[in-house]
Amino acid sequence: MTTDTPARLLQLLSLLQTPREWPGGELSERLGVSRRTVRRDIDRLRELGYPVQATKGAEGGYRLVAGKAMPPLVLDDEEAVAIAVGLRAGAGHAVEGVEEASVRALAKLEQVLPSRLRHRVSTLQAATTPLTSGDGASIAPETLTVMASSVAGRERLRFAYRSGDGTPSRRLTEPYRLVSTGRRWYLVAYDLDREDWRTFRVDRVAEPFATGTRFAPGELPAGNAAEFLRQSMYRRQQTYDFEVVFAAPALFVAASLPAWLGTPEPIDDHSCRLRSSAGDSVEWLAVRIAMVDCEFEVREPAELVDSVRELGGRLLRGVGAGGAG
Structure with missing residues (x-):
C-alpha cells in the first residue's frame, strides 16, 4: 500500500498516461488503496490541471485525455532514455525542422535525468551510427544543451571559438538565441569583450561553460535573431541572385527546400517560381534544387545553369552503358 500521497499521485499519473482506460477496481488494486481514495486522487489530479475523464457504470473507468494545456508528463526509465536519444540525434545534426524548442526540451530532460540514465543515453548514442545526417557538421548535444540552458536562464556563457580561418579565441557572451538554418546551428549573442552583437x-x-552570472538581455539590432543571422551572413558572404521555375505547386516545393532559401511564388496550380539570394556555392544549390521531386528549369544565374548542366551530365555518365534499356 502506498501511504505517501505525492508518491501515490505520481504512480497513478504514470498509469493513466498509458493510452487505455483503467477500471477503478484495477487502479485500487494496483495502488493498494480503496476506490474512494482513488476517486479523491483523481480529483487532486484534475485540480492540478490533468484532464482525467471518468466513465460511469459498475466498473467505472478513468482515462487521461487531451486538454487545453500540456500538463507535466511522468516518464519511466525506458521512455526517458528513448526521448533523450531521439532529441540528441536530431539536435546534433541540425536536422531541418528541429528548432530551438527541441534543444530546450533536451536541456530540461537531461537536467533531471539520474546519472544512471544519463550514462545509458550516452552509451546508446555512442554505439549507434545514423544512416543519414544533415548537410552541416555534427555537433555534440552537450554543447547545444549548455547553450540552450544559458539562453533560457539568461546566464553569461564562456567558450573557446575557432574562426573560419582557424584563428582560436576565448569569448565571454550574453547568449540571446540559438538559430537553426537546417544545415547548421548558430548562436546569436552579445560579445562582452568586443562590445557588439555577434553570431557564432x-x-x-x-x-x-555557463558562468552563473545573470544578465538582462539587450536590444537586438534586427527584429529577431533569425533576421539578424541572415543579415550577418549576407554581410560576410558574396551572395548571388537566382531564379528557378518548378513544375509543382508552391506548397510542395516549399516543403522540399530549406525555408531560408526563400518562399516559392505560385504561377498557377501546378507550377511556381523561386526568386531569392544565396551565399552557398552554386554546386551545393544545384544539388539541393535537384533533390526536389519534380521537373524544374533554372533561369539564372548562368553559373547555376552551368552547374546544373554539369551535375546532370555527371549523373548520366555515372549510369554508363549498364543503364541502357
Missing part, C-alpha cells in the same frame, strides 16, 4: 557557428564552439 556552434560547430566551431568548444568547452562552453
Whole structure:
C-alpha cells in the first residue's frame, strides 16, 4: 500500500498516461488503496490541471485525455532514455525542422535525468551510427544543451571559438538565441569583450561553460535573431541572385527546400517560381534544387545553369552503358 500521497499521485499519473482506460477496481488494486481514495486522487489530479475523464457504470473507468494545456508528463526509465536519444540525434545534426524548442526540451530532460540514465543515453548514442545526417557538421548535444540552458536562464556563457580561418579565441557572451538554418546551428549573442552583437557557428564552439552570472538581455539590432543571422551572413558572404521555375505547386516545393532559401511564388496550380539570394556555392544549390521531386528549369544565374548542366551530365555518365534499356 502506498501511504505517501505525492508518491501515490505520481504512480497513478504514470498509469493513466498509458493510452487505455483503467477500471477503478484495477487502479485500487494496483495502488493498494480503496476506490474512494482513488476517486479523491483523481480529483487532486484534475485540480492540478490533468484532464482525467471518468466513465460511469459498475466498473467505472478513468482515462487521461487531451486538454487545453500540456500538463507535466511522468516518464519511466525506458521512455526517458528513448526521448533523450531521439532529441540528441536530431539536435546534433541540425536536422531541418528541429528548432530551438527541441534543444530546450533536451536541456530540461537531461537536467533531471539520474546519472544512471544519463550514462545509458550516452552509451546508446555512442554505439549507434545514423544512416543519414544533415548537410552541416555534427555537433555534440552537450554543447547545444549548455547553450540552450544559458539562453533560457539568461546566464553569461564562456567558450573557446575557432574562426573560419582557424584563428582560436576565448569569448565571454550574453547568449540571446540559438538559430537553426537546417544545415547548421548558430548562436546569436552579445560579445562582452568586443562590445557588439555577434553570431557564432556552434560547430566551431568548444568547452562552453555557463558562468552563473545573470544578465538582462539587450536590444537586438534586427527584429529577431533569425533576421539578424541572415543579415550577418549576407554581410560576410558574396551572395548571388537566382531564379528557378518548378513544375509543382508552391506548397510542395516549399516543403522540399530549406525555408531560408526563400518562399516559392505560385504561377498557377501546378507550377511556381523561386526568386531569392544565396551565399552557398552554386554546386551545393544545384544539388539541393535537384533533390526536389519534380521537373524544374533554372533561369539564372548562368553559373547555376552551368552547374546544373554539369551535375546532370555527371549523373548520366555515372549510369554508363549498364543503364541502357
